[in-house]
Amino acid sequence: MKKFILRILMFAGLIAAIDFIFGNAMNYMHDHSKGGGMAKRLYMAREAEDEIMLFGSSRMNHHYNPMILEDSLGLTCFNAGQDGNGIIMSYGFLEMMLKRYKPSLIVYDLSEFDFTVGDNMKYISLLKPYYSEPSIQEIITDISPMDKYKMMCSMYKYNSLVVRILGSYISSSSEYQKGYLPLGGTMDYDVDDPVENAPMMDSVKVKYLRKFVELCKAKDVELVFSLSPRYKAKDSSYYKSVKEMILKMNVPFLDNYSNPVFCNKRDLFQDQIHMNSKGADEYTRYLVPYLREYIKCDKE
């Protein structure tokens, strides 16, 4: 029995030592990411000082061309959209950004990841490398209280990110253009009209939506919510509840979800949810005069 306990302690000690070395190596490689999504998020967290910041899910990532906004509005712009993510992750990065600087305008493209019921654990995985930030610790332990203890283990902290960090450290290649990821394909099939049943609101996500708005107001940052087009959308009734909530908070809302200028043109979409680069360029240009209204006067 004594020998067994000794072996367990030795095993734990070795694991702790390896974890320490692993953690330091991962921290170094993460903080020196050169390409890909890791470098994009590192820029967002530690360096970005763009005057216009764009937040949201893949629909932001692929629908808003920051170069067009820069040329038209005369302000620097960065697309902080992240595939498969929503308000929880965005709020984390917003906290880190606003600690360093104040953008003139934030545009948030709304998606189902921002308010519908679903597992919230997946939205914190890309925040974990930034756990040293108190604001990120708060978000992670709010979503997953046990993570307070699990995050002491570096291997857990970087779970499922090892290959991505390795790749981003080795190569500086990146498909991103100021955070924007253009989609090249075009829909060569047709689909039925989308049937979107009224969603159940997720109280945690709604909480972070409110916090996002409140933080922007507290820092005096102009915030606009947006709904970009969806192929064959008849209306934006799916977003009715969340849109009403946002409007009640006195935040402007640009609703182009079922805009006929875009929604019936298959050549502007790569699939029924995502516009391709041609669609993104046309949509971004369309938005320019509307966004211009919200740029703070002292920046014009």
Place this chain on the structure above:
Amino acid sequence: MATFLVSGLWHGANWTFVIWGALHGLFQIVEKALFEDTIKKEIKQGKNKLTAIRVFRILITFNIVSLAWIFFRMPTLKDALAFIFNIIFEFGSFHLAPLDIISITSLGVALPLLILKDVHDEYFVGKNNEIEAPWLKWIFYIIVFCIMISMGVLDSGQFIYVNF
């Protein structure tokens, strides 16, 4: 068939899961009815060489299992059938996404492991594979533990069955 129908239904109260299970049940029945003796003979003779017949069987298995997955993943039966219809009748463009650095890195990690496994299966099957040296055993346990923690499915965010 009963086993596979129940296994399909376990995944959710949707006809797509029932059909997925039923397809697997059907494939099993067909295989046992037509090829059971052949397979038993091959196992007895220890045949694991890659013959043309074996390649053909691997391809067939891969394709029919992929077909069944369409039913598993689509939200409704109508969507699954529309998907299959499009595979057969709608000839869209062939689009291969360029490999990004993450995919290349993943392949760089996964391919050597795959090759190692194939070499082991080809040349070391049947031989005594047990690690004897205690220090080697410890290294093995530590590596497995570290891989589990750093790459394993540890939370519901990654667990594909979380919705069931």
